[in-house]
Amino acid sequence: MTQAVAYEDAVDLLDADHKGVKALFIKFNALCDDDAPAEEKQPVADKICKELTVHAQIEEEIFYPAVRAAVGDDALMDEALQEHADAKAAIADIQGMSAGDKGFDDKVKALGKAIDEHVLEEREQIFLQARLSALDLRGMAVALFERKKQLQGARPAAAAKKKKVAA
Ligand SMILES: [Fe+2]
Ligand SMILES: [Fe+2]
Incomplete structure (x- = not known):
């Protein structure tokens, strides 16, 4: 059975990810501006890394090959x-x-700038070409959504090492 997806199409789903991660980068920068403690910055940076990893993977597995x-x-x-x-x-x-390390904030901010540029290229070129093509972007939204949920449910090896694994 095809699952109902709350996105218009594949581009809509991917761009919702972009907006979500942009909000996290804005939050991270605001914490830096406020001289927030490392304990507050760490979870935001962790979430940025995790979400970008899943996003890149669904693009690489499903969206990019189809557009290519x-x-x-x-x-x-x-x-x-x-x-x-x-x-x-x-x-x-x-x-x-760790968020307390020297250079950590700059690394996250630099990633934010690189992602801004990448997203701009996706929006202005890749998404545009995808929408002009004959691709079934509505159908692809379901595939992207399902793979995203699957990847989000998977415990990343790095995170499992850092935290105590809950049963
Ligand atoms: Fe991308
Ligand atoms: Fe993207």
Whole structure:
């Protein structure tokens, strides 16, 4: 049975992720401006890393290959994948640090700027081309939604190591 999804189409779902993570970056920057303690910044940074990781994965598994096949702009998709690789490297660095560490805030803020630029390119180029193509973006929203839920339910190895694993 097809699950009802609260998004118009794949682009709508992906852009809702973008807005959600942007709100988290704004929150992180505000905490830095307020000289908030590390204990307050850490969970926001953790959430940013986790959400971006899931978002990049559903794009790479489902959305990007479909757009590449439908649109045929390999250079555009290769560039987007390179930006994902750069973001993943930054996320790994951040996950290897603690919010109290020197340079932590700057690393998260730099990631926020890189994501802003990547999202702008997605909106102005990839999303636009996807909507102009013959892709079934409504059907794809369901696939993206289901995979996202599956990934969010999976306990990431790094997080499992840090926290005590609840039964
Ligand atoms: Fe992306
Ligand atoms: Fe995206």
